[in-house]
Amino acid sequence: MKPGRLEQLVAFLGQLGLDPTAPTGPGVGAVALGPIEEALSHSSAGLTSNHEQLEFLGDAVLRLAASVYLEEHHNSLNVGRRSALRAQLVSDRWLADLGEHCGIETVLHLGPMALGDQAGQATVRAECTEALIGAIYCAWGGSQGGLDPVLRWLTPHWQRSAAELEADPDRHNWKSGLQEWSQGQGLGLPSYRCEERSQGHADPQRFWCEVTISGQPAHQGWGQSRRAAEQDAARLALEACRRTGRS
Numbered sequence: 001m002k003p004g005r006l007e008q009l010v011a012f013l014g015q016l017g018l019d020p021t022a023p024t025g026p027g028v029g030a031v032a033l034g035p036i037e038e039a040l041s042h043s044s045a046g047l048t049s050n051h052e053q054l055e056f057l058g059d060a061v062l063r064l065a066a067s068v069y070l071e072e073h074h075n076s077l078n079v080g081r082r083s084a085l086r087a088q089l090v091s092d093r094w095l096a097d098l099g100e101h102c103g104i105e106t107v108l109h110l111g112p113m114a115l116g117d118q119a120g121q122a123t124v125r126a127e128c129t130e131a132l133i134g135a136i137y138c139a140w141g142g143s144q145g146g147l148d149p150v151l152r153w154l155t156p157h158w159q160r161s162a163a164e165l166e167a168d169p170d171r172h173n174w175k176s177g178l179q180e181w182s183q184g185q186g187l188g189l190p191s192y193r194c195e196e197r198s199q200g201h202a203d204p205q206r207f208w209c210e211v212t213i214s215g216q217p218a219h220q221g222w223g224q225s226r227r228a229a230e231q232d233a234a235r236l237a238l239e240a241c242r243r244t245g246r247s
Helices: 003-015 034-039 052-073 079-089 092-102 112-116 118-139 147-167 174-184 226-244
Strands: 191-196 207-213 216-223
Touching: 003 034, 034 052, 034 118, 052 079, 052 118, 052 147, 079 147, 092 118, 092 147, 118 147, 174 207, 174 226, 191 226, 207 226, 216 226
Parallel strands: none
Antiparallel strands: 191 207, 207 216
């Protein structure tokens, strides 16, 4: 690893609120920061070591850290609500947003295909951000203290996200919100019918979806994926149902 790259990694970690030179830090050598470099090396770059193994570890570390955060900051929630909130705080969307907020793309090693895939950028950010969580855990001692820097980095972001979700519980999870509303009205479960309308990978109207409540079409939505189209249809339907008080 070149000296300039080491300096870049130290500066990047500093932006996350982590100091590798602190007494409990790993140090600033190539070996010490090796996991960080590995996490920031996307598999598309074709390097010997890439982010994939650390992404696998990061998934487990992220869920553990989120559970600890919720126990410390939201222990008044019942298990069901806590699980629902955790699902939002560890989602790929949340990871992609975190990576964007932290500027992870400025320090990534990417291959030509990943660089040219504008529609896949969020996925790359999410993957490498999750790998970075695993790398920080490893670099700071793993089971011997590695969770502390992960919590130090993620807690402010979780606090902001949790506040947004508490203000708007259906944010990013419109299907669940519509399901709760329709069941509360005695209308049963909504059903979804999706069709692929184009072959464009980045087309925001690639998939069309219609949501039906109690046998009646409620609304239509569009998205780059089936899931996105379903969420869009659910959002529009739920907003309309709340305005009118009926489906």
